Amino acid sequence: MELKIFALVLFTLLTAWNLFLEILDYKAADNPVPLNVIDVYDRKTYKKWQSYHREKVGLSIVSMLVSFLVLFMLFQFDLFAKVSPEKGIYLPILVLVFFDTLVEGVIGVIFSFVNMTIEEKYGFNKSTMETFAQDQVKELVIGFVLNLFLAFALAALHRWLGDWILVLFAALMLCVMLLVSFLYPWLSKIFNHFTPLEDGELKDKLTALLTGHGYKVRGIMVMDASRRTTKSNAYFTGFGKSKTIVLYDTLLSALTTDEICAVFAHEMGHGLHMDTLKNQLINLGNIAGMVLLLWLHVHFAGSCAPFGFASFNYAFVMILVGTIYMPVFSVFYDILTSRHSRRAEFAADAQAVQEGYADALVSALKKINREDFGTLSPHPLTVLLSYSHPTLSQRITAIEAKKKEMQHGEHSTEPD
Ligand SMILES: [Zn+2]
16 A cells, blocks of 8 residues: 555655746746847747747646646546456456556647647647647557557566566667667658758758768758648758758758758767767666666566556556656656756757858757747756756857857967
């Protein structure tokens, strides 16, 4: 019984902590805007941003509280145990994964829909009802299949190998993770269409940037992100020296050639600093945490009984770990990793400055921030605890400093 109380108290503390962060974020709309980003929005647009931000964070708070209340009830009143059959190993897993997907899916779909109406209200949403429905169904099906596979694998391996499962499950999770990153380009094709970038100045400049550092360009693809959103992005995929660049079509329509090159040079900086590999290592830490937590539950067979289960249910253990223990682990782990990630962003910006794109990068970042309706003045604690990127103001300060440092460096090498 104590285990149940412990889990529910932890769950409540976790939600209270997240709520505190959301409230800090809600209030960020009232914080003074740093001088170097004051020109990002005009007065009227800033007013619009403030109400957009409050609606978005407000929705996120409501959705968090609803999820918390529903899950708290399910745990407190042993409802997970009540829906799953008592006999057998695999049937109860199937039923529970289905039930969980259904409950979280319904909550998820409702709030995604409200989110879409907010995006629509502010002119960001490009998704049609049809695309929205298709996306939701695809996500639910993929989530269901993946969770079912993992729960079945956990059950089968544990019954076969006993405690050795710790090693094997870690290996299995690693494989799934590698598979997903190998398959990512293929997976994203389920959701989007890709077309090669047309020949021209942009393609030549981008190719020159890459080949200048000994990369091979496998392709520069344009993704039809505008089908869903007006927000811009770019990323880098592929293992080894051969790379595929993906640019959102929204980036192409919003930025000048030099600005796109600056964003691209930033992405190339990530590639040169092997940030993708480092991110994989960071993910390994997450997987290690997850595996340890799962193992603790599987090893101490009594972990389901306090929640009303007559027999051990592997799917329930996954739900418990995924809903409560893993997010608690992440709170602490994210403090470390987000700090590393912000440093990597500064370094990638510095790369773009070195390629001669300092001014283009500043104007690109401002434009992207404006298009994305980004926050200019988040609370420092929010940044410290969870921001994967430094704030726009911090980035611009660092870019200007790096630019000055380089100009100074050039002069000092000149003979007196
Ligand atoms: Zn970056």
